[in-house]
Amino acid sequence: MLGLGISAPKVEHNLSGAGWQADGSDSVAARELAREHFEGNTSSAIQVVVHSDDAPLTEGDGPAVLADVTKLLEDEDRISTVIAPMPGATLSEDGRTAVVLAGAGVDTNEMVKVATDIKEELGDLGTASVEVNPTGASLLWSDFNEANLSAMLKSEMLSWPATMAILVLAFGALVAAGLPLTLTLAGLAASAGSLVLLNELMPISIWAMNFAMMFALALGIDYALFMVVRFRAARMGAQVSASRAVAEMMDTAGKAVLLSGLTVLISLSAVMLVPSPSFRSMAGGIMISVVFILAATLTLLPLVLFKLDHRINKFALPWVKTGEHRSPAFAKWGEHLWRRPLAWGIGTLVVLIALAAPIMSLKTAMPSIKVLPSEASARVGYDVVKEAFGDGAPGTLQVVVEADEADEAAKVLTADRGVAGAMPAMPATDDSDLAMIQAVPTVDPSDPALSKTVDRLRADLPDSALVGGAAVENLDLKAQLDESTPLVIGVILVLGFLLLLVALQAPLISLLGTLASLLSTAAAFGVAKLIFQDGHLSGMLGFESQGFLDAWAPVFFFAMIFAIAMDYTVFLLASAKEHYEKSGDPREAMVGALAHSGRVIFAAGAVMVAVFFTFAISGPIPPKEMGIVLGVAVLLDAFLVRLVLLPVLLRLTGKAAWWTPNWLKKALPPITFSHG
Numbered sequence: 241m242l243g244l245g246i247s248a249p250k251v252e253h254n255l256s257g258a259g260w261q262a263d264g265s266d267s268v269a270a271r272e273l274a275r276e277h278f279e280g281n282t283s284s285a286i287q288v289v290v291h292s293d294d295a296p297l298t299e300g301d302g303p304a305v306l307a308d309v310t311k312l313l314e315d316e317d318r319i320s321t322v323i324a325p326m327p328g329a330t331l332s333e334d335g336r337t338a339v340v341l342a343g344a345g346v347d348t349n350e351m352v353k354v355a356t357d358i359k360e361e362l363g364d365l366g367t368a369s370v371e372v373n374p375t376g377a378s379l380l381w382s383d384f385n386e387a388n389l390s391a392m393l394k395s396e397m398l399s400w401p402a403t404m405a406i407l408v409l410a411f412g413a414l415v416a417a418g419l420p421l422t423l424t425l426a427g428l429a430a431s432a433g434s435l436v437l438l439n440e441l442m443p444i445s446i447w448a449m450n451f452a453m454m455f456a457l458a459l460g461i462d463y464a465l466f467m468v469v470r471f472r473a474a475r476m477g478a479q480v481s482a483s484r485a486v487a488e489m490m491d492t493a494g495k496a497v498l499l500s501g502l503t504v505l506i507s508l509s510a511v512m513l514v515p516s517p518s519f520r521s522m523a524g525g526i527m528i529s530v531v532f533i534l535a536a537t538l539t540l541l542p543l544v545l546f547k548l549d550h551r552i553n554k555f556a557l558p559w560v561k562t563g564e565h566r567s568p569a570f571a572k573w574g575e576h577l578w579r580r581p582l583a584w585g586i587g588t589l590v591v592l593i594a595l596a597a598p599i600m601s602l603k604t605a606m607p608s609i610k611v612l613p614s615e616a617s618a619r620v621g622y623d624v625v626k627e628a629f630g631d632g633a634p635g636t637l638q639v640v641v642e643a644d645e646a647d648e649a650a651k652v653l654t655a656d657r658g659v660a661g662a663m664p665a666m667p668a669t670d671d672s673d674l675a676m677i678q679a680v681p682t683v684d685p686s687d688p689a690l691s692k693t694v695d696r697l698r699a700d701l702p703d704s705a706l707v708g709g710a711a712v713e714n715l716d717l718k719a720q721l722d723e724s725t726p727l728v729i730g731v732i733l734v735l736g737f738l739l740l741l742v743a744l745q746a747p748l749i750s751l752l753g754t755l756a757s758l759l760s761t762a763a764a765f766g767v768a769k770l771i772f773q774d775g776h777l778s779g780m781l782g783f784e785s786q787g788f789l790d791a792w793a794p795v796f797f798f799a800m801i802f803a804i805a806m807d808y809t810v811f812l813l814a815s816a817k818e819h820y821e822k823s824g825d826p827r828e829a830m831v832g833a834l835a836h837s838g839r840v841i842f843a844a845g846a847v848m849v850a851v852f853f854t855f856a857i858s859g860p861i862p863p864k865e866m867g868i869v870l871g872v873a874v875l876l877d878a879f880l881v882r883l884v885l886l887p888v889l890l891r892l893t894g895k896a897a898w899w900t901p902n903w904l905k906k907a908l909p910p911i912t913f914s915h916g
Contacts (some may be wrong), residue, residue, distance in 0.1 A: 244433030259517035272710025280343025296335030320345035375621025410843035424460030448525025570838030574831035635685030635711035658693030764873035845878025
């Protein structure tokens with residue numbers, strides 16, 4: 241932790257902000273050709289919008305501001321070329337709006353950093369009569385990353401007090417409650433340092449660290465809670481020695497934590513199947529944080545517990561029994577479920593299915609300009625460009641084609657009903673036999689009709705033509721996500737089932753535990769549809785509905801939800817198997833599991849809900865989506881699926897839940913959870 245932690249403070253500055261693309265797509269190929277052969281006139285170029293409400297830019301402050309903008313851009317080494325406003329293309333008819341184009345001289349990740357470095361200086365060049373607002377894809381990601389980071393930090397500040405309060409109630413002592421937070425900080429410091437070092441080898445998205453912080457906090461608390469409760473039961477309850485208490489904790493709770501961590505890693509590894517740098521780096525960042533949280537839980541935490549011993553109970557609440565492992569309240573709840581399984585099981589299913597029903601009309605798309613705050617430079621510039629040049633101007637298409645087919649491509653573009661206008665073909669600036677035609681669509685970049693226009697153009701344009709542009713890159717990523725999502729979900733379910741099967745040695749309950757996770761996930765997305773697509777609660781949560789859910793939500797949030805859900809599944813079923821191994825009694829397995837793990841699941845779920853819901857009240861739409869989807873999923877999964885539905889399934893299946901055919905016993909490695 242100390243070795244890697246040295247690099248941790250550099251994480252926010254070093255990590256990149258782009259990578260939202262579908263590798264191998266036509267749009268990415270078009271962008272790379274444009275950067276290489278057309279002086280960086282590509283989707284990642286920076287568009288500096290200069291606008292005057294009072295007079296044409298040829299009068300008053302206009303010429304001086306345009307000159308200052310041009311000089312600032314020319315002084316930036318990472319910008320390849322500066323293209324002055326051209327009448328009929330980037331200079332409006334009334335002369336009051338002009339766009340100065342700064343060509344991309346570096347890759348998309350670095351162009352986001354360029355945008356971050358110069359946007360404030362550019363904005364300061366404006367005067368009382370002339371506004372300067374840089375915009376474009378690089379500015380959009382720069383402004384979004386800034387707003388997202390601010391929201392993340394605000395959410396973290398809100399979540400820590402709530403988390404600490406829940407932990408004090410769960411552990412009953414201030415020292416014990418502080419352990420999970422210390423553990424999480426240790427894992428996060430190592431994670432951040434490792435991401436900085438990895439960024440030297442490959443671009444890592446800043447989102448990787450943002451998600452890793454949130455996920456590590458939630459999992460670190462879960463794991464520490466499970467381990468500390470078991471240590472206390474052995475040391476203060478059964479009165480065994482400190483070393484034996486640590487051994488018993490590791491042999492029972494330690495195994496469950498390790499298997500839970502492996503389940504999380506397996507779930508997130510499936511996201512690597514999506515061929516997009518941003519998704520792979522985000523999943524990789526979370527996986528790295530989970531590895532370090534596991535390492536801290538299974539090495540650092542046992543040592544700290546051994547050294548603290550009875551001092552872990554310092555500053556305890558007066559009514560707390562520190563050695564109590566079996567919860568009388570959850571034991572009573574287990575007995576109640578055993579007597580009335582159908583009523584509770586059917587009731588839970590009805591609630592989950594009703595909440596999941598809206599998912600049937602769920603729509604997804606890549607985020608629109610509405611994800612940015614209204615005062616963000618990229619959004620202001622975007623709106624000015626729309627007003628001056630037409631709805632489709634912010635989503636200009638870039639068609640790269642072989643020079644001898646440029647005339648044919650131009651005819652197709654001008655004849656298409658979805659194209660408002662096309663500029664003359666531009667020859668490549670080097671000796672390559674290429675040309676580029678820029679065309680303005682008739683609709684806004686986030687309008688679904690743009691997708692039909694792009695599909696039509698790709699079918700009608702010459703074979704050598706590649707259609708690109710920022711809006712088209714979003715469409716290609718959306719198509720890639722739609723294609724990858726079923727595969728990712730299928731792989732997650734299969735791998736999750738196999739890991740449960742290895743852990744529990746029981747095919748039926750492993751299958752039921754895996755399928756039960758789908759119910760809470762579907763219900764969470766059903767709720768997200770009502771809020772983000774239909775706009776319910778938008779006023780209270782402070783966002784403007786886009787009319788859809790962001791396209792990455794199904795694949796990425798599903799992986800995260802499933803990982804958390806299986807976390808609780810492992811805790812509950814590992815405890816159930818421990819009791820079944822000792823007693824051979826299905827009733828004792830079910831009631832004992834709730835009695836010994838129910839309180840931990842309840843407290844851990846409460847912490848996660850508190851952490852996730854804080855993201856729903858601050859910042860742009862994507863963090864709100866994440867907070868709502870994950871918060872609702874954990875709420876439903878921990879309190880309905882794991883504490884009601886899964887115990888009911890254990891009750892209804894009885895001994896069959898733990899039956900294993902002989903051939904499978906021989907094939908699986910022997911894993912037990914009972915100790916002693």
